[in-house]
Amino acid sequence: MDTSTYKNIVSFLPPARTLMGPGPSDVHPRILAAMARPTIGHLDPAFVGMMEELKTLLRYAFQTENALTFPVSGPGSVGMETCFVNLVEPGDKIIVCRNGVFGGRMIENVRRCGGVAVVVEDVWGTAVDPGKVEEAFKVHSDTRILAFVHAETSTGAQSDVKTLVDIAHRYGALTIVDAVTSLGGTPLKIDAWDVDAVYSGSQKCLGCTPGLSPVSFGERVVDAIKHRKTPCQSWFMDLDLVLAYWNATQRTYHHTAPINPLYGLHEALVMLKEEGLENAWARHALNHRALKAGIEAMGLSFFVSESQRLPQLNAVTLPQDADDAEVRRRLLADYNLEIGAGLGDMAGKIWRIGLMGYSSREENVLLCLRALEETLAATGAQIKTGVAQAAAKGVYAVK
Numbered sequence: 001m002d003t004s005t006y007k008n009i010v011s012f013l014p015p016a017r018t019l020m021g022p023g024p025s026d027v028h029p030r031i032l033a034a035m036a037r038p039t040i041g042h043l044d045p046a047f048v049g050m051m052e053e054l055k056t057l058l059r060y061a062f063q064t065e066n067a068l069t070f071p072v073s074g075p076g077s078v079g080m081e082t083c084f085v086n087l088v089e090p091g092d093k094i095i096v097c098r099n100g101v102f103g104g105r106m107i108e109n110v111r112r113c114g115g116v117a118v119v120v121e122d123v124w125g126t127a128v129d130p131g132k133v134e135e136a137f138k139v140h141s142d143t144r145i146l147a148f149v150h151a152e153t154s155t156g157a158q159s160d161v162k163t164l165v166d167i168a169h170r171y172g173a174l175t176i177v178d179a180v181t182s183l184g185g186t187p188l189k190i191d192a193w194d195v196d197a198v199y200s201g202s203q204k205c206l207g208c209t210p211g212l213s214p215v216s217f218g219e220r221v222v223d224a225i226k227h228r229k230t231p232c233q234s235w236f237m238d239l240d241l242v243l244a245y246w247n248a249t250q251r252t253y254h255h256t257a258p259i260n261p262l263y264g265l266h267e268a269l270v271m272l273k274e275e276g277l278e279n280a281w282a283r284h285a286l287n288h289r290a291l292k293a294g295i296e297a298m299g300l301s302f303f304v305s306e307s308q309r310l311p312q313l314n315a316v317t318l319p320q321d322a323d324d325a326e327v328r329r330r331l332l333a334d335y336n337l338e339i340g341a342g343l344g345d346m347a348g349k350i351w352r353i354g355l356m357g358y359s360s361r362e363e364n365v366l367l368c369l370r371a372l373e374e375t376l377a378a379t380g381a382q383i384k385t386g387v388a389q390a391a392a393k394g395v396y397a398v399k
């Protein structure tokens with residue numbers, strides 16, 4: 001190989017950004033420091049002890065006593081697949097709710113597992129309609145599982161987990177809930193709401209780096225997996241095999257756990273415990289109210305109606321004369337600020353401003369409002385200037 005192709009490549013030094021998109025969110029220095037600690041073996045007793053604490057902390061975050069609660073080695077998408085490949089067998093009927101991009105991915109998962117997806121559609125930007133789910137169960141009483149997204153990151157809409165789970169259980173079905181964006185940011189109560197299978201992600205409201213997917217499974221799921229007619233088609237995600245690693249006192253090798261990222265998740269969860277889960281929810285709500293005050297003072301509006309809006313993912317409708325790509329380019333170049341573009345059908349229609357985890361703090365809200373205001377004004381969009389920051393500060397003053 002010609003050495004000139006690589007001789008100028010040196011260590012990568014990322015720019016310092018403020019992350020206010022749909023994830024990853026800003027990672028606290030304490031978490032980055034934890035990840036820089038020495039790598040030890042994944043069967044080392046010290047590491048096994050850390051993993052036990054990690055499972056305990058995850059039960060707190062999920063508000064569950066489920067024994068089967070652990071971080072899958074992979075991003076949220078792997079947590080999603082872990083649920084589907086273990087629970088769906090060929091021919092199974094699954095009701096999947098689609099009110100955004102991630103519901104669509106669930107449908108794809110069902111199909112790839114050989115299942116039959118009955119799709120309940122809702123308009124993007126609205127919550128899943130329990131009435132439609134009930135109707136679907138009446139028509140398809142042989143449904144085995146109901147699957148839906150709690151916090152739709154593609155639109156900023158939040159669905160009512162408890163009501164949907166209750167419907168599924170009345171018809172004897174299990175539930176798979178996507179809580180990737182809700183865990184740690186908005187109330188999520190796995191036991192009180194009787195959720196059967198749930199997956200999340202490390203990089204959203206937990207504020208850790210991407211690449212880990214906390215999951216939790218109740219007794220009904222354990223039972224369903226034990227009674228599978230066919231072996232799980234994925235070797236890596238087969239819970240029977242993974243559990244021999246995560247749950248056993250005498251651990252044997254399954255795969256090499258991502259040691260340092262797990263230190264990071266442990267630290268993120270210690271920080272969540274120190275803050276208190278309810279306080280974390282309240283912080284996400286407060287910063288949302290401050291951002292909202294500023295956004296609305298500028299004359300911009302929210303895409304999702306107030307009662308269904310997620311505090312940690314703010315979908316803001318683009319003003320008519322705004323240049324989507326140019327505004328986001330300038331935010332990054334001039335302010336080191338990343339916000340999210342619209343995904344799928346929402347591309348060019350909304351911006352997604354994340355206030356997740358460590359990104360959910362006053363200085364980020366104020367930076368975002370200032371940067372958006374200056375950039376929109378400079379690119380000729382019709383907004384009200386000079387009022388957004390004061391509106392947000394007004395919310396913090398009365399908190």
Ligand SMILES: *Cc1c(COP(=O)(O)O)cnc(C)c1O
Nearest residue numbers: 075076077102151153180181201
């Ligand atoms: C981010 C996200 C995922 C996927 O997580 P990755 O870590 O990107 O694989 C799944 N569902 C929802 C709702 C998400 O926001």
